[in-house]
Amino acid sequence: MNLLPRNSDGCPFLILAPMEGVGDRSFRKAMASIGGFDESVRDFLRVPSNAHVKSLARQYESDEIAPIPLAAQLMGSDPELMAEMAIEMQSRGATRIDLNCGCPSNTVTGRGAGSSLLKEPSYLNKIAKAMVQAVTIPVTAKLRSGFNDTSLFKENLLAAEESGIAYLTLHPRTKIDGYGPPARWDLIAEAKSILKIPVVGNGDILTVKDALKMLDETCCDALMIGRGSVINPFIFHEIKAHFSGVPYEKKWSALVHFFNVYLSSIPLEIPEKTRVNKMKQLMSFLFKGNEKLLEKKQDILKFGEKNVSAFLDFALPELQKAF
Numbered sequence: 001m002n003l004l005p006r007n008s009d010g011c012p013f014l015i016l017a018p019m020e021g022v023g024d025r026s027f028r029k030a031m032a033s034i035g036g037f038d039e040s041v042r043d044f045l046r047v048p049s050n051a052h053v054k055s056l057a058r059q060y061e062s063d064e065i066a067p068i069p070l071a072a073q074l075m076g077s078d079p080e081l082m083a084e085m086a087i088e089m090q091s092r093g094a095t096r097i098d099l100n101c102g103c104p105s106n107t108v109t110g111r112g113a114g115s116s117l118l119k120e121p122s123y124l125n126k127i128a129k130a131m132v133q134a135v136t137i138p139v140t141a142k143l144r145s146g147f148n149d150t151s152l153f154k155e156n157l158l159a160a161e162e163s164g165i166a167y168l169t170l171h172p173r174t175k176i177d178g179y180g181p182p183a184r185w186d187l188i189a190e191a192k193s194i195l196k197i198p199v200v201g202n203g204d205i206l207t208v209k210d211a212l213k214m215l216d217e218t219c220c221d222a223l224m225i226g227r228g229s230v231i232n233p234f235i236f237h238e239i240k241a242h243f244s245g246v247p248y249e250k251k252w253s254a255l256v257h258f259f260n261v262y263l264s265s266i267p268l269e270i271p272e273k274t275r276v277n278k279m280k281q282l283m284s285f286l287f288k289g290n291e292k293l294l295e296k297k298q299d300i301l302k303f304g305e306k307n308v309s310a311f312l313d314f315a316l317p318e319l320q321k322a323f
């Protein structure tokens with residue numbers, strides 16, 4: 001079965017990236033209200049060595065953005081626990097489980113998970129294999145291009161493939177790169193030439209032009225977009241429109257709905273001030289994609305209101321002027 005089917009018009013399979021913190025449940029729900037992507041990946045569930053598998057698994061809701069599928073992502077370094085967790089995710093309705101081999105956070109890498117797996121291809125292979133063998137649904141992996149450098153790039157790709165994963169996503173920056181230097185799309189092309197399994201291209205797609213350029217330069221099988229979707233929540237529709245030839249008209253009302261869904265999906269126990277700050281965090285991305293909005297950035301982000309509806313009464317008309 002092709003897990004990354006193209007549309008009949010040639011549009012590649014589009015995935016909303018996992019983004020811990022920014023791309024939480026509220027964000028995914030808001031994005032689903034606009035739509036345009038074929039699948040999303042939940043931000044990682046960290047599986048520490050003392051993990052209580054069943055209670056940890058409750059954080060994952062497979063139908064969170066139904067009918068759009070939501071893959072689960074696991075981050076950990078104990079093969080047995082990761083396999084147990086994979087079983088739990090499958091029983092909770094996951095349609096795919098992704099192994100995180102990219103998180104650069106030092107608290108994570110210090111314990112041998114996330115991007116640390118890239119230091120030891122055989123260990124990456126062992127964990128991925130344990131997960132693959134534990135479940136019947138597809139297991140995939142999301143890799144950076146290396147830890148300190150790309151010296152183990154090829155070994156990591158082949159170790160991941162040998163484990164039996166269905167495909168991999170490549171964010172072509174090393175752990176040391178963080179999010180700084182441009183993503184090296186040439187490495188996505190290289191991965192395509194090395195591997196038999198499909199490769200999802202990821203990193204620095206901010207516009208339709210970028211998406212087309214990545215497809216052209218790398219021949220990747222599908223696209224994953226993270227920050228580009230926070231900067232422009234309509235990006236997936238815009239890519240789809242390019243292929244279908246039917247223009248997509250982004251509507252202000254859809255963006256207002258997006259904000260409303262976002263707000264209403266924040267758990268009730270979250271204090272009002274935190275809600276305002278979450279809204280500001282979300283909006284701070286929108287400024288990056290719009291020069292007219294950039295002029296309003298300071299006014300909006302410095303707005304001292306602790307009440308979220310008062311904040312929106314101020315911010316939305318300002319945003320609308322630049323829409």
Ligand SMILES: Cc1cc2nc3c(=O)[nH]c(=O)nc-3n(C[C@H](O)[C@H](O)[C@H](O)COP(=O)(O)O)c2cc1C
Pocket residue numbers: 017018019020021022023042043044073100102103142171202203204205224225226227228
């Ligand atoms: C705030 C933030 C949180 C992230 N959290 C995760 C995560 O939980 N799991 C993961 O595999 N990647 C995570 N990433 C990496 C993204 O999924 C993606 O690989 C990276 O941002 C490059 O893609 P982009 O340029 O489209 O954003 C995160 C990125 C950001 C900016």
